[in-house]
Amino acid sequence: MFPGHDGMPDFSGRGEDLDTALEVLHGTRATGIGAVVAVTGEAGIGKTTFITELRERAVGDGFATGRAAALESGGIAPLAPLLTALRSGPAPVLSQADFGALATYASRPIWLVDRLTGQLRARATATPILICVEDLQWADAATRYVLRVLPAQLVSSAIVWLFSSRLPLDAIADDVAVHEILLGPLPLSVPEAGGNPLLAVALTRGQVAEAVRHMLSSLPSTAKELLTAAAALGPSFTVESLGALPDHDALARLAREGLLADDGRRLHFRHELLRQALLI
Structure with a gap:
């Protein structure tokens, strides 16, 4: 991971987004009705910082919290992001005994959902819960399945x-309120960074190459190769200039991750720093 990749000097520019998420927390605490908050944005835009701030506010408001992230490598086992979150921190959401009771269900997601539903429902009767799972673009299929089903099973419990994710989250959860927050560029003091805190920090540290590697880390090889070829065409280019049979799936992925912008006629690099780094 790029060191300090999600660091921001302060929380200016995110007040409205934070207020939206806090309203969800307060609503769940007051009504006992569960909800989902989905935070998306390009690599380095501040998702980790946002979640850190929100989790600290939740702890101060009496929530039990757990937090973990899916790994680019796929992790040590299916369901690792969720299970790690449930046992993270000094006051884990699940007790050691409850967590141990899940061992026999680890390879059976349907039964695991049933067992976890009972455990989390009981825990939420005593205190509201916030469960944070980051980088869902790398989550395994079992984790995605359980995180789509569990919120609906527990919609009548005080759980947020x-x-x-870097990518838009499709089919996030069934039959539960989903509050989507898209983190956009920030008004930073480093204009060359294009509002991206990762690039701003990288510029001050002389680590732009490392930052770019982090930004591209979730891309398939075909998308990386296409982006590198496009960099030689300039800050903007047409699909036709890429040559015969451009990979439209790869182009769509680059646009979804916020690396390219499409004005209907030409594609543009969102960050000139990224384009220049690809030419080195």
Whole structure:
């Protein structure tokens, strides 16, 4: 991971987004009705910082919290992001005994959902819960399945599910309120960074190459190769200039991750720093 990749000097520019998420927390605490908050945005835009701030506010408001992230490598086992979150921190959401009771269900997601539903429902009767799972673009299929089903099973419990992803999250959860927050560029003092805190920090540290590697880390090889080829065409280019049979799936992925912008006629690099780094 790029060191300090999600650091921001302060929380200016995110007040409205934070207020939206806090309203969800307060609503769940007051009504006992569960909800999902889905935070998306390009790599380095501040998702980790946002979740850290929200989790600290939740702890101060009496929530039990758990937090973990899916790993680019796929992790040590299916369901690792969720199970790690449930046992994270000094006061884990699940007790050691409850967590141990899940061992026999680890390879059976349907039964695991049933067992976890009972455990989390009981826990939420005593205190509201915030469960944070980051980087869902790398989550395994079992984790995605359980995180889609559990919020609906527990909609009548005081549990907020906080997810983050570089990509838009499709089919986030069934039959439960989903509050989507898209983190956009910030008004930073480093204009060359294009509002991206990762690039701003990288510029001050002389670590732009490392930052770019982090930004591209979730891309398939075809998308990376296409982006590198496009960099040689300039800050903007047409699909036709890429040559015969451009990979439209790869182009769509680059646009979804916020690396390219499409004005209907030409594609543009969102960050000139990224384009220049690809040419080195």
